[in-house]
Amino acid sequence: MSTLTSNDLALNAAPPLIFELGQEGRANRYVEEGKPLEQFLPKTLLRDDLPLPDNSELDVVRHFTQLSQRTFGIDLGFYPLGSCTMKYNPRINDAMASKREFAQLHPYTPDEFSQGALQVMYELERSLASLFGMAAFSLNPSAGAHAELAALLIAKKYFKDRGETRRDKVIVPDTAHGTNPASAAMCGFKVISLPSDERGRVSVEEIKKVLGDDTAVCMMTNPNTLGLFEDHIHEIAAAVHEVGGLMYYDGANANAIMGNVRPGDMGFDLMHLNLHKTFTIPHGGGGAGHGPVGVAAHLVEYLPTPVVRAALRQAQDDTRAQDDTRASQNGRPLAPSDTMTFSLDFDRPKSIGPMRSFWSNVAHAVRALSYMYANGADGLKKVSQLAVLNANYVRVKVADFLETPYPEICRHEFVASAQELKKATGVKALDIAKSLLDHGMMAPTMYFPLIVPECLMIEPTETESKETLDHFIAVLREIVETARKEPETVMAAPVTTVVGRVDETRAARQPNLKWEPA
Amino acid sequence: MAQPEGLLYSKEHEWVKIEGDTALVGITDYAQNSLGDIVYVELPRVGKAISQFGNVGVVESVKAVSDLFTPIGGEVLEINDTLENDPAAVNRDPYGAGWLFKVKLADANEKNNLLSAADYEKIATE
Numbered sequence: 065m066s067t068l069t070s071n072d073l074a075l076n077a078a079p080p081l082i083f084e085l086g087q088e089g090r091a092n093r094y095v096e097e098g099k100p101l102e103q104f105l106p107k108t109l110l111r112d113d114l115p116l117p118d119n120s121e122l123d124v125v126r127h128f129t130q131l132s133q134r135t136f137g138i139d140l141g142f143y144p145l146g147s148c149t150m151k152y153n154p155r156i157n158d159a160m161a162s163k164r165e166f167a168q169l170h171p172y173t174p175d176e177f178s179q180g181a182l183q184v185m186y187e188l189e190r191s192l193a194s195l196f197g198m199a200a201f202s203l204n205p206s207a208g209a210h211a212e213l214a215a216l217l218i219a220k221k222y223f224k225d226r227g228e229t230r231r232d233k234v235i236v237p238d239t240a241h242g243t244n245p246a247s248a249a250m251c252g253f254k255v256i257s258l259p260s261d262e263r264g265r266v267s268v269e270e271i272k273k274v275l276g277d278d279t280a281v282c283m284m285t286n287p288n289t290l291g292l293f294e295d296h297i298h299e300i301a302a303a304v305h306e307v308g309g310l311m312y313y314d315g316a317n318a319n320a321i322m323g324n325v326r327p328g329d330m331g332f333d334l335m336h337l338n339l340h341k342t343f344t345i346p347h348g349g350g351g352a353g354h355g356p357v358g359v360a361a362h363l364v365e366y367l368p369t370p371v372v373r374a375a376l377r378q379a380q381d382d383t384r385a386q387d388d389t390r391a392s393q394n395g396r397p398l399a400p401s402d403t404m405t406f407s408l409d410f411d412r413p414k415s416i417g418p419m420r421s422f423w424s425n426v427a428h429a430v431r432a433l434s435y436m437y438a439n440g441a442d443g444l445k446k447v448s449q450l451a452v453l454n455a456n457y458v459r460v461k462v463a464d465f466l467e468t469p470y471p472e473i474c475r476h477e478f479v480a481s482a483q484e485l486k487k488a489t490g491v492k493a494l495d496i497a498k499s500l501l502d503h504g505m506m507a508p509t510m511y512f513p514l515i516v517p518e519c520l521m522i523e524p525t526e527t528e529s530k531e532t533l534d535h536f537i538a539v540l541r542e543i544v545e546t547a548r549k550e551p552e553t554v555m556a557a558p559v560t561t562v563v564g565r566v567d568e569t570r571a572a573r574q575p576n577l578k579w580e581p582a
Numbered sequence: 583m584a585q586p587e588g589l590l591y592s593k594e595h596e597w598v599k600i601e602g603d604t605a606l607v608g609i610t611d612y613a614q615n616s617l618g619d620i621v622y623v624e625l626p627r628v629g630k631a632i633s634q635f636g637n638v639g640v641v642e643s644v645k646a647v648s649d650l651f652t653p654i655g656g657e658v659l660e661i662n663d664t665l666e667n668d669p670a671a672v673n674r675d676p677y678g679a680g681w682l683f684k685v686k687l688a689d690a691n692e693k694n695n696l697l698s699a700a701d702y703e704k705i706a707t708e
Contacts, residue, residue, distance in 0.1 A: 494618075494645075511645040517616065568644040569670065572621040 086119035146509035146521025149341035157431035171422035182406035197328020198358035211336030211355035212247035239288035279309035287475035301331025320476035323445030343432035354428035450526035477523035491547035499557035591702035592653035
């Protein structure tokens, strides 16, 4: 056991774990001294075999604040992580989500007492459907890959109902997202990987060669992971539909197209959205996300439950009817809640069922809807246009000193390659990435997509100013110039971070994630 | 770097060393260098019948997970099980201690579908 010292408060390499801090009896206790715990909790719930640390409240606060200082996030600096859309999360989202009426709502609350939350879910669902050209969405899945799985389960059930179980192949271009083949395999489909053409796009001719009466789904990301718009998307969709397959749109890159073009109009039958990317909910640590899954009209009945249903308020609801009359007499326009009631619909016989418990993450629905209403339809359209503008600005400047294998107008992100630099100096994309950390910025996505060697995938997002972009470009240029003069300096990076170059092989081979008492 | 002579190569960056009616298979130096530090190798099980250019396993590095294709078909006779504890051997010595598996050849003519060291060199340095 040790206690926190001023040394630990400085950022050192290995601060003690919370289990290694504290002394017996130190924890602040808020129950009355001398009263047995049995007075507060049933005896059956009490146990003493957990080696929980005994820390004072102040030490706990310091411990976690200190840890928080060792992380990096969008609130601290530029975060150009390609395909992740690390944009600013407006604080108004949190202000809305922490309102008592949402934050303290219990999932077992009957529909009649949770009309506000249900209305938020309903309006979010309707807004997404209209923005992306889908017949309906289900807000049930918890994240993007979770929604992908939901979509493929929908496809599977749809084909089963049609007696087309022979359809066992899912086509995934090599410019799609890494989760696509995983979701398809998880669902029991065979994955056919499709190489992209020299323009970095899916070729209509090539895809026709792999299509057949065993084609279930073609999963595409548009723009793809090279940041390029699939300009033959109508022909591709027509070819897939021709053989009876379904088109799936991976919404990971929706920030590039929102409000400008709609996947529904491109010919997609299924899609998902990552609310943490496009709609500014937090990217939090792999948990508590939100990934609505959307479908075209012929698949609506398969959506995961629950789905929020809206009905016109019944006339015999006298009190409300009088309120409504008064409201309209006072000149206030009628809000949907004045005329409609909302309910959770679990009774959907063809549904694939729930992907998770309860109503999914309602607070995230509140955040996403706040973002949409704060921007409005025109604002959301502009968001995408600025994201594309920023990406192209950085792309053109970076092309001065790094290869850009696809030198054409990109969408919200682009790929650069350190292949030539590596051949000349030995400095790899990984070293450039580590070096950026020394300059207080997050690294771009590296080594993805796999078709570009020594790949750096850069997505600046619309929320960064020109000054920030210029600073990033200057720093990147400086790193590349240093690499040409003294490569060993770049290869030694990072040197200013709390933790230096980590041993990634050991981290993958010997993960040590569990504390055990000495 | 120059590719060892006496081996045959596939476009998918595997090498094969044919000895009579058996063959030893591994990935090339170019492949290990592009993948970076290898942390896991999933090999076909012994006794499995594999066909030329078929997907037989997975190579996982800190950068990426890549499919492993066999440059030659036949029956798997032996696998390099030291890689389970030491996958980095593929990085250190791709043509030696980092070999992957041994095959009993199904069809000796399959070697005609493979590349010479010089031809592979052209692909790898493109």
